Amino acid sequence: MPKLGMEPVRKRQLIDAAIETLCRYGWHETTVVRIGREAGLSPGIIHHYFAGKDDLLAAAMRRILVEFRHEVTSRLSAAxxxxxxxxxxxxxxxxxSQFRPEICAAWLAFWAQAPFAPELDRLRRVYISRLRSTVLADLRRLLPEEQAELAVLSLASLIDGLFLRAASGDSRVSPEIALELAFGHLDQFLAGRAQVH
Known part of the structure; x- marks a missing residue:
């Protein structure tokens, strides 16, 4: 029986180990045994806290999404x-904190598994909805509605695509290049568009 108060510590260890193992081996080669070895814990302890690999990936993505929301909201408050x-x-x-190999690998596994796991699919829908509403609110202040809708789809696709390229090992996609491409894409979309008030 785990010690009282150890649950949050163990869960964090296992989530960290799952993210690291995904980066090293990919989804199909990530096993409960490898995650346990990475965490320095027995595979049995994983099943004590998580129903399986999908459940552990969902927990990892919940944490990544919370960290992502923090990164965005802290910057929005100063904008x-x-x-x-x-x-x-x-x-x-x-x-x-977001655009690093381990997190990109977790996103790759997440996108690949979401259609087959209800909890992952729910998280995918939450992520898409929140990013869309956050970006669309400001695009609507700069573009007509139809153009704003196209711009949010285009920008979100570029962001997700850059993460997937980085996760696939494309070393040309550094954080600096990703920012440059995304800023350039936004600027091109906004260039010459009529302001909406």
Whole structure:
């Protein structure tokens, strides 16, 4: 029986180990045994806290999404105009805590498994909805509605695509390049568009 008060510590250890193992081996080669070995814990303890690999990935993604939300909201609070707020969201997406190999690998596994696991699919829908509503609110202040809808889809696709490219081992996709591409994409979309008031 685990010691009283150890649950949060153990869960964090296991989530960290799962993220690291995903980065090293990919989804299909990530096993409960490998996660346990990475955490320095027995595989049995994993089943005490998590129903299985999907459950552990969902826990990892919940934590990643909380950290992502913190990165974005802390930047939004310092942003002024709509363009500055949009840049703040992009900066939050590619913050050092987010755009690193382990987190990109977790995102890759998440996108691949979400259609097959209800909890992962729910998290995917929450992520898409929150990112869309955050970005769309400011795009609507800069673009007509139809263009704002296209811009949010385009920008979200670029952000997710850069994460997937990085997770696939494309070394050209550094945080600096990702920011440059996303900022450039936003600027191109906004260039010459009529302001909406």
């Amino acid at each position: 002024g105009d709509p363009r500055g707020r949009l840049r703040a969201v992009i900066e939050g997406c590619f913050a050092p």
